[in-house]
Amino acid sequence: MKYGEIEKIAKESLSEKRFLHSLGVAKKAVELAKIYGEDEEKAKKIGIAHDIAKELPKEDALDYVKKHNIILDDIEQQEPGLWHSKIGAYMTMEKFDFTKDMAQSIVNHTTGNINMTLMDKIIFLADKIEDNRSTEAYIKAREVAKTDLDEAILIIEKEAVKYCLTKNSLIHTNTIELMNKIILENRHKENEK
Template identity: 35%
Template sequence: MERVQALEIVKPHLTDHRYTHTIGVMETAIQLAKQEGIDQGKAELASIFHDYAKFRPKEEMRQLIKEQNLGDDFLNYGDELLHAPCGAYWVKHEVGISDEEVLSAIRFHTTGKPDMTTLEKVVFLADYIEPGRHFPGVEEVREVAVKDLNYACIMSLRNTMAFLMKKNQLVYPDTLAAYNHLITERKK
């Protein structure tokens, strides 16, 4: 699927602000994919559709997760995570994208997971560091990302978990597992 067509499909599902974010994620993902020597087209496609379900009704997403066994554990960790597994499902069934690597990068772009592929890391990190993001720590992660994708993922996971803990919110188990996996790999 060409970029223009993909953007035309996704745009009606997003607010103007989220569409601008999506463009930033896409551009960042392409840059990271090039840097890491992976398929830029897959990074582009996954990043364009990463927030496809962001503004679907929460109850519709909860129902889909239950009916399609998309991971009931998502239901226990806040509504902000629901759009990732639901988005991957709807991108497959509504848009017709069947590339499992692309769908997996969409599914795990919010939480990460242990043993992420490079494509999954690229989309996860691009969502975190795209130029429209402004929060404490993001500049440092951007600087590291151009040198060390894995360490940038560690930093973003650590920052995310610290943010959630400060707010007394639950941390999704795969987020901690992704962090632990990357730290373990780094020590080898």
């Protein structure tokens, strides 16, 4: 499906605030794709569609999960805020003809994952550092992302852990694993100097 059609459906399906956020993610994803040599058109499509399932009523979300045999892990089951990643991935394959790779970036946009592709990293970051976001850590990550995606991701994941602690939310193991991976890689780089 063409970008314009996806944007139209996103506008109809989302609140104004979330639609503006999605436009911001699409724009930032294109900026990052340009810097790092990824497909800009694909980045834009994934960006506008990434939160397409975020505002589904809980009952509808659960129905969708059942109907499509979507497997939510133990932590996801306890945190409804995480459901829209896997549901959104299925929806975009079903409605927007997204490829598996594109949908995978939507699966990974919330918690991150140690096996993220370049596109996954771009979408993960664009979601947090798009221009409507004003959290101090996100503003810092916005600058860092221009030269170092992994370092920017580490800033975001540290912020995610802090957020979960203050909200008494469960911290997804994907977040911890990804932080540890980047910290260890940085350590190796330091040792090689």
